[in-house]
Amino acid sequence: xxxxxxxxxxxxxxxxxxxxxxxAIAVATVDPRALxxxxxxxxxAMTGRELDIAGPVELKLSLEPKxxxxxxxxxxxxxxRAKEMVRAKRIEARVALLPLIRRRFEVVELVLDQPVxxxxxxxxxxxxxxxxxxxxxxxxxxxxxxGAAGAMAAIGIANLTVDHGAVSWRDGAxxxxxxxxxxxxxxxxxxFTSPMAVDFSGKVNGMPVALSGNLGPAEAxxxxxxxxxxxxxxxxDGTGVKLSTKLARSGNTTTLDTVDAVWGSIAxxxxxxxxxxxxxxxxxVALDIPSLSLAGGGPSAARSSASAKGAAGGxxxxxxxTPLPLAAVAALDAEGSVSIGQVELRGGQRVGKVVARLASHxxxxxxxxxxxxxxxxxLTGDVAFxxxxxxxxxxxxxxxxxVDLKALAAAAGNTGDIGGGTLRTSVDVAGTGTTxxxxxxxxxGNILAVAGPMTLTGAVGGAESTLSRITGLLDPxxxxxKATELRCAVVRLPVVGGVARVDRSIAAETDxxxxxxxxxxxxxxxxxxxxxxxxxxxGASIDVSRIAGLVRVxxxxxxxxxxxxxAQSAQAIASLGILAGKGGGLAAxxxxxxxxxxxxxxxxxxxxxxxxxxxxxxxxxxxxxxAGNVGLPRDLGKAIGKLFGR
Numbered sequence: 001x002x003x004x005x006x007x008x009x010x011x012x013x014x015x016x017x018x019x020x021x022x023x024a025i026a027v028a029t030v031d032p033r034a035l036x037x038x039x040x041x042x043x044x045a046m047t048g049r050e051l052d053i054a055g056p057v058e059l060k061l062s063l064e065p066k067x068x069x070x071x072x073x074x075x076x077x078x079x080x081r082a083k084e085m086v087r088a089k090r091i092e093a094r095v096a097l098l099p100l101i102r103r104r105f106e107v108v109e110l111v112l113d114q115p116v117x118x119x120x121x122x123x124x125x126x127x128x129x130x131x132x133x134x135x136x137x138x139x140x141x142x143x144x145x146x147g148a149a150g151a152m153a154a155i156g157i158a159n160l161t162v163d164h165g166a167v168s169w170r171d172g173a174x175x176x177x178x179x180x181x182x183x184x185x186x187x188x189x190x191x192f193t194s195p196m197a198v199d200f201s202g203k204v205n206g207m208p209v210a211l212s213g214n215l216g217p218a219e220a221x222x223x224x225x226x227x228x229x230x231x232x233x234x235x236x237d238g239t240g241v242k243l244s245t246k247l248a249r250s251g252n253t254t255t256l257d258t259v260d261a262v263w264g265s266i267a268x269x270x271x272x273x274x275x276x277x278x279x280x281x282x283x284x285v286a287l288d289i290p291s292l293s294l295a296g297g298g299p300s301a302a303r304s305s306a307s308a309k310g311a312a313g314g315x316x317x318x319x320x321x322t323p324l325p326l327a328a329v330a331a332l333d334a335e336g337s338v339s340i341g342q343v344e345l346r347g348g349q350r351v352g353k354v355v356a357r358l359a360s361h362x363x364x365x366x367x368x369x370x371x372x373x374x375x376x377x378x379l380t381g382d383v384a385f386x387x388x389x390x391x392x393x394x395x396x397x398x399x400x401x402x403v404d405l406k407a408l409a410a411a412a413g414n415t416g417d418i419g420g421g422t423l424r425t426s427v428d429v430a431g432t433g434t435t436x437x438x439x440x441x442x443x444x445g446n447i448l449a450v451a452g453p454m455t456l457t458g459a460v461g462g463a464e465s466t467l468s469r470i471t472g473l474l475d476p477x478x479x480x481x482k483a484t485e486l487r488c489a490v491v492r493l494p495v496v497g498g499v500a501r502v503d504r505s506i507a508a509e510t511d512x513x514x515x516x517x518x519x520x521x522x523x524x525x526x527x528x529x530x531x532x533x534x535x536x537x538x539g540a541s542i543d544v545s546r547i548a549g550l551v552r553v554x555x556x557x558x559x560x561x562x563x564x565x566x567a568q569s570a571q572a573i574a575s576l577g578i579l580a581g582k583g584g585g586l587a588a589x590x591x592x593x594x595x596x597x598x599x600x601x602x603x604x605x606x607x608x609x610x611x612x613x614x615x616x617x618x619x620x621x622x623x624x625x626x627a628g629n630v631g632l633p634r635d636l637g638k639a640i641g642k643l644f645g646r
Contacts, residue, residue, distance in 0.1 A: 036069070047131040049075040049085075064108055067093045077128040081170070082118035085128055089114040109159040120170040125252055125276020160187040173280030174331070180204050193219045198232065210234045211241075224249045227257060239264045252276040265293055285336030285358075293344040317526055318557040321437040326385045327392060330365035334358065347410040349375055363387035375411065377402030377422065391432045394439050398427040405454055421454025421486070429495060440523040441498040450608065452488035485510055490607040498524040507603035512536070514603040517553075526557040535603060 036057055043051045055070020069091040076085040090113035121127050165182040182202040189196040199212045213232030215221070221228055226248030233242040242262040248255045256272040270287035340354040352373035359366045367383040377400060384395040405421040429445030432438065487509040493500035499522050506517035519530035532551040555561040 064094050067095060079122050080120055080128045085118055087116045088112045111161045112165060113163050115162060115165040117167045121172040123172050124278055125281055178205060193217050207237045209236050280333055283332060283334040287338045289340045291342045292340050294346055317437045319437045319440050321435045323434045326365060326434055327387050330360050330363050330385055330387045332360050334360050345411045349407045349411045374403060375407040376404035392434055393432050395430040400425045405451055419455035421452050423451045425449040443498060444496050447493040449491045452486050454486050456484040488604040490604045492607050502530060505607045507607035509604050516603040528560050529554045
């Protein structure tokens with residue numbers, strides 16, 4: 001028994017030695033170029049393109065011999081812009097040992113060192129990775145996709161490693177190019193028909209990207225057999241991301257179906273579709289976002305915040321002069337919708353039931369946005385942008401109803417106390433430009449906002465806010481009352497060429513006092529020059545001598561000056577024929593400076609109706625209008641000085 005075992009072991013050892021000798025002889029006698037030549041021929045037959053090896057070909061012996069190829073290039077499609085689709089400084093192919101005995105070349109792993117890969121599509125959306133049948137092929141030749149898959153399967157590549165490569169992706173229809181810098185990428189699979197594990201680190205258009213996950217078989221991808229599964233996760237520009245989808249291609253249509261993606265705190269579900277035509281590529285989008293937070297903590301929040309602060313610190317204008325992506329979006333041929341269940345604003349407020357519908361084609365963009373739960377009210381908006389041949393024309397329409405003022409102020413970062421009140425607004429303006437400031441500087445149309453009733457408590461917006469200073473001057477008792485009850489507030493701006501000329505179309509009312517504003521608001525240079533005139537209600541309990549006269553608000557949007565307008569107050573007094581004398585004094589001056597009417601004081605109604613503007617246009621006399629240049633009676637100077645605190 002023991003002798004038999006020894007014989008068996010001896011025979012096995014002998015066979016092993018013979019096999020190793022055969023392998024050694026085969027490897028030693030193999031001409032590396034003789035191994036590569038059939039591969040080149042097979043690639044040419046299956047793809048119709050040349051695989052050129054200009055550098056040396058080496059065969060390194062080991063348990064898994066390695067073929068090293070220098071200066072390798074693979075030709076591009078005849079219509080491609082780049083000369084080569086792939087060019088690599090060095091390619092290492094680790095091959096299976098036993099097939100070499102039969103002079104068969106099977107790659108266990110392929111390593112590309114410093115490759116430059118040019119991927120592109122033509123005007124019809126056909127990719128340069130789609131190979132036509134070779135010259136001389138019969139009518140029964142395999143399809144382009146099957147040919148690519150067959151060529152790769154014949155070579156037997158399952159595992160791929162790319163070190164320090166560069167990939168460019170060019171859309172032939174739009175001309176847009178995406179640049180990918182690869183630090184390292186690996187694809188591992190049991191064989192060419194098995195699912196792959198992927199690992200990538202590098203940059204996409206300069207943005208750091210690190211992803212890993214699982215893909216379908218390489219053979220299915222090259223054969224364009226779908227749906228092809230994709231599941232990856234990692235970091236994009238420092239933000240955690242995940243993507244799960246199924247890729248399918250049918251004819252000229254590529255679809256990402258059952259998309260389930262996460263970008264930071266944002267989750268997205270839906271589908272994307274790209275349809276290639278002779279005129280370009282059309283994109284169709286249908287996405288659903290359960291919740292979206294603008295309160296911070298989103299993608300690159302820290303960097304975005306720092307950038308915003310830096311931009312704000314050096315900004316020349318209050319209305320941003322940063323280009324909006326309107327022209328870029330309008331250049332796309334796209335349509336679709338995005339639904340957002342809830343948007344959390346920076347102040348913690350929430351806007352729900354948001355639906356955005358987009359259509360863009362030929363340089364024109366139409367965007368419609370609506371919300372059925374916008375801070376207690378509703379909101380609709382419509383943006384129409386036409387790139388045209390110049391800076392682009394923009395038409396903006398916004399309508400809001402029943403928006404809670406306190407919530408709106410908090411969302412805008414107002415630290416004051418606003419109680420009660422709702423806002424309704426209507427905006428219909430058109431202008432040119434691609435930045436908010438350019439648009440505001442050229443816009444024409446109408447802006448209307450109506451709010452109230454509401455309570456202003458304390459120093460609204462901070463002790464030094466413009467509103468607090470205006471309130472303090474118009475009503476010196478405001479600080480003692482600690483609160484101002486507003487019946488209404490109206491802002492109606494007829495804008496022409498970036499300038500709003502206000503003729504009592506800005507107004508506010510309390511139970512005892514009304515205020516109207518006249519002047520100009522210039523969006524071109526962001527300056528304001530308004531005169532505010534109080535109107536005392538008949539029977540009011542306020543001592544008129546304690547109420548200020550005309551108040552001037554003038555200066556830049558960022559921080560306008562607020563002060564008593566002594567000159568116009570004096571003109572108003574003179575025009576009314578009020579002279580100092582018996583029974584005069586501060587009370588008389590107060591009555592002169594605070595306009596009264598025999599009936600109702602309704603500046604809000606005047607502001608909304610535009611009656612003052614119509615009266616000015618027809619030349620009729622408008623009530624409660626300050627006078628022109630009339631000299632101040634000299635004997636009233638001291639009294640007015642006392643009234644103004646001088």
